[in-house]
Amino acid sequence: MxxxxxxxxxxxxxxxxxxxxxxxxxxxxxxxxxxxxxxxxxxxxxxxxxxxxxxxxxxxxxxxxxxxxxxxxxxxxxxxxxxxxxxxxxxxxxxxxxxxxxxxxxxxxxxxxxxxANLPNWNGLTLLGVDGVLWRTEDSKDNAEAFAKPTNRDGKETQYPQVRMVCQMELSSHLITGSAFDSYTVNEMKLAEQLIETTPDNSLTLFDKGFYSLGLLQAWSSHGINRHWLIPMKKGLIY
Structure with a gap:
């Protein structure tokens, strides 16, 4: 989901x-x-x-x-x-x-x-998920300056400014445990880095393959206590 x-x-x-x-x-x-x-x-x-x-x-x-x-x-x-x-x-x-x-x-x-919350766990770990989403905002000058408007193939701006948001969610309850948002132009992996500080200890966080970044994943597991991550392996990955 x-x-x-x-x-x-x-x-x-x-x-x-x-x-x-x-x-x-x-x-x-x-x-x-x-x-x-x-x-x-x-x-x-x-x-x-x-x-x-x-x-x-x-x-x-x-x-x-x-x-x-x-x-x-x-x-x-x-x-x-x-x-x-x-x-x-x-x-x-x-x-x-x-x-x-x-x-x-x-x-x-x-x-x-x-x-x-009385949350279930897996092998002593709280199960979390991280994913990104785009929001359309009101078409105002302030929003356009803060969040930017996407452009089409012809270089023309779309009608509405958009906010890029990354959320961390406890998977059984859908309780939001962290979020970060910024301009449409900011990469999701950069936003995900802001969630490292508040990620619960003794947890397993699921990412989709769009978050594959060695720097992000290494920082995720090295902060806190007993923090783990799981991500689909990219095709042709050499390790």
Whole structure:
């Protein structure tokens, strides 16, 4: 299964009950993530940081709903306990939060959920998979500068900028354990190198043959403790 298929399956599961979101994202975990960034200045804002985090997760799960609908579903309120329903204010809060806080929140939740999950293993090793995917983004000047547009045979740019992303996933649960993304022009193997630092110990990672790079594979197995990889052998390979 390709990572894009797995992500589609995950995205298609939208639980009707959201009461457990606070259990999945405890306030202590949110605070730990924010303490790693410069978001403490937002603590005096009308919308609490934990509410902002729950809103971001809700937007990812229920991406077919408007922001106002998600606020109502999650019962997000301001510091006074009143419903917080001003879309423009929510958009501004999200911008103020910044990408560093969102990244820290992802890393903290990923680590927390991975440790809490009762995952199967093979010969004492957690089974992981790494694969790449391309995303089309909104056609804006900022996105075009950040991520670039592919070109056709005639050298003409396509309509949408594209993001190249490499994800690492636990194979039994489809839990994302790491991700890296950059411009369309960046090689997948370069992105995969960014996952080495956060790869769990005592693990076996499966790659497809497009990731064959001696430097990548050697670095993968030499970092951490008991980290292994498996990749299809290329035709005509001499070893």
């Amino acid at each position: 390709h990572v894009s298929q797995a992500l589609d399956i995950i995205n298609s599961y939208k639980p009707n009950q959201v009461e457990t979101l606070a259990d999945l994202l405890p306030i202590e975990l949110i605070n730990s993530a924010y303490e790693l960034t410069d978001t403490v200045t937002l603590r005096k804002r009308k919308l609490t940081l934990e509410s902002m985090a729950w809103l971001l997760v809700g937007m990812a799960i229920y991406n077919d709903k408007s922001m106002a609908d998600i606020v109502n579903m999650l019962d997000i309120v301001d510091r006074t306990g009143k419903p917080f329903v001003a879309p423009s204010a929510l958009t501004q809060r999200r911008k103020n939060l910044g990408e560093s806080a969102a990244k820290a929140l992802f890393e903290c939740t990923q680590s927390h959920w991975f440790k809490q």
